[in-house]
Amino acid sequence: MTIFLSLIVGLALFFAIGISARAAFRTLAPDHQKPTFRDMPLTASFGIAIILVYVLVSLLGPVIAPFGEGEVVGAQYLPWAAPHYLGTDKLGRDMLTRLVYGARNTVGIAFATTILAFVVGSVLGIWAALVGGWVDNWMSRFVDALMAIPALIFSLLLLTIFGTSVLTLILVIAAVDATRVYRLARSVAQDIVVMDYIEAARLRGENNWRLIRREILPNAMAPLVAEFGLRFCFVFLAISALSFLGLGIKPPTADWGSMVRENATLIAFGDVTPLLPAGAIALLTVAVNFVVDWQLHRASGLKE
């Protein structure tokens, strides 16, 4: 019965957020953008609304959070009651506070990592496809060699060498992910560089950077955007896996992935608290993919 009820509440919330967000975008958008938002599917507006909420929470973290990030404020595993609306964790830190700070750390790192991986991977991949010859050969074989090493072991290796700060974490995961993006971008671009319009642009005397940016990238966007949605979710997994092994985000910094693990014992007692950070990750993942799907649909010009 509860499951049924929460399902209805969830759906109602989805529609409420989706419809109201779409209405809001439509009124706020500048005139020439209005048609874009008018045709936006409900899923996309819901996704954007959720992402905006996450961004707000990350930016305003210290203001919203009722307590300090690593502050021990009460007994372990307190139930949901004021002032600890979502209870406390196994060290007695406020769960709500940790969730808010976790948004900052986890989402920030995941976005930074994915974007970095995509910029590096796709530019290099397209460049390799465009230039061809030995540049392409050497880069591709190098990437193949990197991809032959299991991702987790490779990141562990790099983190052990370069130490574990947030910055190295971002760089290492981005480096590992960029190899996958490189392969995708290269194979997509190989189909594009043989087109006559690329030949025309080359004959015009355009430099490689302009060819990559204006001639190839817009035509390679659709598969890259789709891959972005997927990669973004994998980065969460990578961060939590590394945190679990003690090489990711260091305690007491809040991180959703580690929060699930730390409080996992509570599940045995029928308490849903440890699932909250997991739910936060899931919701963001769904939201990002909704928006990605919409963009993909627009970019590829697909019609139902």
Place this chain on the structure above:
Amino acid sequence: MEKQVLLTIKGLQIEGRSGDAWHPIVKGVDLTLHKGEVLGLIGESGAGKSTLGLAAMGFARDGCRISGGTIDFDGIDLRQAPEAQRRGLRGKRIAYVAQSAAASFNPSHKLIDQYCEGPVVHGVMPRKNAESDAVELYRRMRLPNPEDIGFRYPHQVSGGQLQRAMTAMAMACRPDLIIFDEPTTALDVTTQIEVLAAIRDIVRQFGTAAIYITHDLAVVAQMADRIKVLLRGDEVEEADTRSMLAAPKQDYTKSLWAVRSFARAAQPQATGTPVVSVRNVTAGYGAVDVLKDISFDIHAGRTVAVVGESGSGKSTTARVITGLLSPRQGEVLMGGKPLPSSFKARSRDELRQCQMIYQMADTALNPKLRLRELIGRPAEMYLGLKGKALEARIRDLLTLIELEPDKYIDRFPGELSGGQKQRIGIARALAAEPQLIICDEVTSALDQIVQEGILKLLDRLQRELNLAFMFITHDLATVKSIADEVVVMQNGAVVERGPKAALFSAPQEAYTNLLLSSVPEMDPDWLNRLLAARGEHA
């Protein structure tokens, strides 16, 4: 002589879906076909020719539906008949020959296996008989080595042979009706003759009725007993071939007939330093020489047409001039000065002087850029135009190619028709203010009326801007209308070159003669006469 009626189509309506709405493609066409008769369907692309042809099999493509009218094939109502019965007819009593044989054959099966599939599935004959029958038909289609050719894969035979093998396959069950959908459009003129003759003979020998769909009037004149002209899904007129050719009644038909009459005014012999001279160029890929000792000049304000069959090295010549392929020997001079052999070594101004227009405007225009940027980029890059001046230049160029600037400037290529896209290709070349424009088969993917528009536009631009054109084509009708000088190529060598008038009236070389005589003419007896003259056929 009253012949038995085979196919009757009455008030046929076919609709196609775009988005949620249905648009009419064929708007109430009537058609009657007698046994053993060949009906030619002509019209521009989008006229509904192919759709009508497929409807004669009781078939509508994906996204299309037959919404009205009746199709009666030898007493069977194809609209009401159950799908199983229609499937039984297709391939057995009604066969279809598609435009691109290369795309229609399954590349991973041998020709003879694909031939035998129809007769065996329809239970007409067992596999053994089908195989010997295939050899017999291959022989009748005058394919080389009829005993062996069936055991090859589609990529191992040439395009013309493939098209003949496909016609043989259509004949496998001795159907009552064959639908030919532009079977020779993708072929060279010299190959086209062989295919046309083979198709016509086999249709006559077996007394098969045929619907012959094409946009080429001269071809249909050879093949059809009657011609039906279509325009945007409506019938314009129908008459037997001779009276239709002699006296078309409707204005639209007359305009179709008149298309080939465009001819550029004769120009005096050009003098002075040529814009581009190709000097003894030998070039190739890998160890193979594709071009052998090529030389010719292109003067300002003149059009040099480079003609030849596919594989004769026409496009490779263009690649040498543009610098995409470095010659092994010889050089390309521009205004008397040698050009660096690779485009990478050329200066921006040298690049600007030589622009190119491509055959397929679809792949030559970046689909993700607006016309503003497509046309504006060369102007911005070479001439340093910015802001208002650039905008004004783009608008000028759009006006020059007869497109309304306000309406089109912010469109994407996908929002244009084929002819309009080709015009954008022209505008992009003009934006660089070049001396030479290389046109690589620019009209071959277009309808004849649209072709004529493009040719007239090119001619006007040439006169106004004193441009030099190098016009690569396999279509001699185009050469006749636009060229000043002609260079005939075969197997990578220049066979003959000279002023158009001289070359067309008195060709010196046998190959030039063969090429010129292979161009279909509007005379229905042309093919007979030609074959008789060549002694291939009694």
